[in-house]
Amino acid sequence: MAAKRIGAGKSGGGEPNILAKISNSEIVSQGRRTVGDAVGVSKKLLWSTGKAAWIAGTTFLILAVPLIIEMDREVQLNELELQQASLLGAPPSPVQMQRG
Amino acid sequence: MAGFPPPIFTPQVDVKTKIGEKVDYSNLPCPLIYEELHREAYMSLKPELFEGFRFDYNKMVNEKFFVTHSVLMGPTEVPTQHSEVIKIPTASYDFGAIFVDPKLMLLGRVTTDGRLNARGKCDLTENFSIKGTAQLTNEEHMSQGQLTFDYKGSDYRTQLQVGNGSIYGANYIQHVTPHLSLGGEVFWIGQNRKSGVGYTARYETDKMCHQVASGQVSSNGLAVMNYVQKVTEKLSLATDFIYNYISKDVTASVGYDRMFKQSRLRGKIDSNGVVAAYLEEQLSAGLRLLLSAEVDHVKKDYKFGFGVNVS
Numbered sequence: 510m511a512a513k514r515i516g517a518g519k520s521g522g523g524e525p526n527i528l529a530k531i532s533n534s535e536i537v538s539q540g541r542r543t544v545g546d547a548v549g550v551s552k553k554l555l556w557s558t559g560k561a562a563w564i565a566g567t568t569f570l571i572l573a574v575p576l577i578i579e580m581d582r583e584v585q586l587n588e589l590e591l592q593q594a595s596l597l598g599a600p601p602s603p604v605q606m607q608r609g
Numbered sequence: 610m611a612g613f614p615p616p617i618f619t620p621q622v623d624v625k626t627k628i629g630e631k632v633d634y635s636n637l638p639c640p641l642i643y644e645e646l647h648r649e650a651y652m653s654l655k656p657e658l659f660e661g662f663r664f665d666y667n668k669m670v671n672e673k674f675f676v677t678h679s680v681l682m683g684p685t686e687v688p689t690q691h692s693e694v695i696k697i698p699t700a701s702y703d704f705g706a707i708f709v710d711p712k713l714m715l716l717g718r719v720t721t722d723g724r725l726n727a728r729g730k731c732d733l734t735e736n737f738s739i740k741g742t743a744q745l746t747n748e749e750h751m752s753q754g755q756l757t758f759d760y761k762g763s764d765y766r767t768q769l770q771v772g773n774g775s776i777y778g779a780n781y782i783q784h785v786t787p788h789l790s791l792g793g794e795v796f797w798i799g800q801n802r803k804s805g806v807g808y809t810a811r812y813e814t815d816k817m818c819h820q821v822a823s824g825q826v827s828s829n830g831l832a833v834m835n836y837v838q839k840v841t842e843k844l845s846l847a848t849d850f851i852y853n854y855i856s857k858d859v860t861a862s863v864g865y866d867r868m869f870k871q872s873r874l875r876g877k878i879d880s881n882g883v884v885a886a887y888l889e890e891q892l893s894a895g896l897r898l899l900l901s902a903e904v905d906h907v908k909k910d911y912k913f914g915f916g917v918n919v920s
Contacts, residue, residue, distance in 0.1 A: 564906050568884045571902050572876045575888055576867065583869050 646782075646792075646811050649821050650835035653847040653866035656875045656887035658901045660684055663916030677705040677718075683914060694910075723747040736761045775799025780807075788812055794827075805829050830855030843868045882907035895920050 661683010668676045681703075684696035705718035716728040725745040732738040738761075743754040755772035765783040770776070776799065782792030789812045797804040807827030814820040824834040830853045837847040844867045851860045864877030872890035879885075885903040892898050897918040904911050 567904055567906075568878065571884050571886050571904055572878065575874055575886055575900075576876070579867075579869050579872055579874055579888075586870060 646809055646823050646825070647833070647835055649837040649845075650823070650847045650849055653837065653845060653875055654835070654849050654862055654864040654877050656877075656885070656901070658885055658887060658903050658912070659914040659916070660901075660903075660912040661914050663899065663914060665916070665918045667918075667920040669920075673709050675707040675709070677703070677707070679703045679705070770796075782809070788814065803829075881905070889918075 659681070661681060663679070663681050663683075665677060665679040668678075670676055679702070680700070682700040683698065685699045686694045687697055688694055701721045703718055703720045705716070707717075708715040712732045714728075714730045716726075718726040720726075723746065726743075727745075728740070728742045730738060730740045738759045740757040740759065741755065742757075743752070745752045753773060755770060755776070757771075758769045760767050765781065767781045768779065770778040772778075776796070778794060778796035780792060780794030782790055784790045789810065791811075792809045794807045794809075795804070796807075805828040807825060809823070809825040811821065811823040813822075819839045820837070822834075822836045824832070826832045832852045832854060833850070835847065835849040837845060839845040844865065846863070846865050848863045849861065852858070860880055862877055862879040864875065866875045867873070872888060874886070874888050876886040877884075883903065883905045886901070888898075888900040890898045890900075897920075899914075899916040899918060901914040901916075902912070
């Protein structure tokens with residue numbers, strides 16, 4: 510069958526450099542487009558990840574952080590009360606008697 | 610306008626017989642919507658969020674008479690025609706007086722904006738009571754008043770409301786089984802020639818209200834369903850679903866209510882992108898700190914407030 514002709518118009522043999530240049534530039538332009546698309550998509554991905562992280566972070570800050578703080582305080586208060594109860598329940602400590 | 614101090618008087622739920630655990634049912638056809646049936650859900654999901662600084666001082670003059678002073682400094686929203694909301698910093702001082710008696714309760718509150726808010730409730734007999742509320746303002750034609758007649762039966766309650774501007778409403782609720790109560794209401798607004806019907810149902814598992822599910826449908830397009838569960842005795846979770854079948858508006862929200870020894874924390878998240886939290890902490894006897902936060906991610910509106918409550 511007839512040989513495949515890459516490129517249009519120019520017959521083979523005569524000027525391979527220009528043909529090569531054209532094919533090169535097609536591939537190069539395609540490659541450039543793809544790279545541009547990839548950069549765009551990754552920028553959007555980064556941007557939306559950033560937005561999602563911001564929303565998740567502030568929501569966690571408002572909903573969960575006060576809860577955690579209060580629960581810690583509750584635990585501390587309970588421990589303090591337990592300590593006080595055990596302290597007061599015991600006879601006057603020898604340290605105080607020595608000081609007095 | 611900021612709400613009244615938290616109710617320290619007459620709870621609205623009475624227990625009569627085993628069947629007749631009633632819940633008061635009130636629906637006012639004015640901008641303030643007040644539902645006792647959905648009370649447990651709204652305790653978690655609708656805390657009194659505010660923006661700015663708030664200071665409340667409640668003083669007990671007598672065992673029956675209380676006086677409150679409150680100062681609120683912060684931005685208030687003024688709606689404009691462009692559906693944009695402008696915030697204007699305002700400061701206001703309110704003075705209120707409350708008189709509580711077993712049979713009579715009177716409440717009055719006056720603000721520096723020139724508004725007077727008055728409420729009275731009188732129990733004429735054990736089953737029949739009359740309530741009146743009035744809001745008087747400086748502006749013309751903006752004053753409102755309403756009178757409510759309540760009758761309580763063995764397992765039902767019925768109510769008739771008459772307001773100025775020829776607003777009439779009536780509602781009725783009945784306990785159908787020990788757990789389920791159903792009710793309905795009709796109202797008629799003379800000025801706009803509008804009338805409406807509504808139905809409501811409430812199902813609760815036991816008297817301690819471990820689980821409460823309630824719903825309401827009304828002819829002005831609103832369908833509301835909510836569910837509250839007391840997960841432990843300190844934590845309860847609530848969820849809410851509001852559907853407006855006329856404007857096709859849907860909102861769902863989930864909230865929690867956690868009690869601690871010295872504080873109470875409520876948080877909620879909405880399908881409109883609103884996250885809110887409200888903390889009340891007892892710093893010492895008679896001194897309470899309030900912190901309120903509301904973040905709207907969609908409209909980019911951030912409201913934070915702090916306040917002190919002295920009693």
